[in-house]
Amino acid sequence: MSREPTRCTSPPRRSRERRLARGHFVVEGRQLSMPGLWKLTIVGRTGRFQQERATVELEVAE
Numbered sequence: 001m002s003r004e005p006t007r008c009t010s011p012p013r014r015s016r017e018r019r020l021a022r023g024h025f026v027v028e029g030r031q032l033s034m035p036g037l038w039k040l041t042i043v044g045r046t047g048r049f050q051q052e053r054a055t056v057e058l059e060v061a062e
Contacts, residue, residue, distance in 0.1 A: 035062040 017025040041055045 033060070035060050 017027045019025055037057060037059050039055060039057050041053060043051055043053045045051050
């Protein structure tokens, strides 16, 4: 099952993803151009009613 990804930041930011292959997407640009500590939450559907969630923190330098 292939679904379009949903993305959300806090505060919310919109971005456009480009599909590379089935189940693989890339977001290009400067969405994280503001320096500081960012928390990214990625949610992927693994079935009709199931999903997996991963949260990572990364620091963007000035």
